[in-house]
Amino acid sequence: MSVPHDLSYTAQHEWVKFSGNVARIGITHYAQDALGDVVFVGVPTVGTKVTAEQAFTEVESTKSVSDIYAPVSGTVTAVNSALADQPELLNKDPYGDGWICDISVDGSLPTLMDAAAYTALLAG
DSSP states (O other): OOOOTTSEEOTTSEEEEEETTEEEEEEOHHHHHHHOSEEEEOOOOTTOEEOTTSEEEEEEESSOEEEEEOSSOEEEEEEOTHHHHOTTHHHHOTTTTTOOEEEEEOSSOOOOBOHHHHHHHHHO
C-alpha cells in the first residue's frame, strides 16, 4: 500500500501536502481501497470556511457514504472540478489527479502524522 513520504496524514485517512500556507487535501490509498469504487465526490465550494477535524464534504462509493474531515482550518481556495465527472480519480490516483481541494490555512497547524506514523497506524 502506497504511503508517500512527502505528505502528512490524519487518523481519518486524509493526506495533506503543504505549499507555503496552502494545504492540498485528498484521501489516502487505504481510504479509497476501503471505500471501493467511488461514484460521487462532494467537491466543496471555493470560499467555504472549514474547521480542522470537522467534516466538510463526503465521498460516496458502491459500499457506503463517508465524511471527509478537514485536516486544517481555513478557506477552500481551489477545488478539483474534474471529480464531478470523474469521481473514480480517487481510486485511480488518490495522491495525484484525485486530490479534492486546496485550503488556505488560518492560524496554527494541527499535529499531523508523518508517513512512518501513518504506516504504523495502518499496521495497528
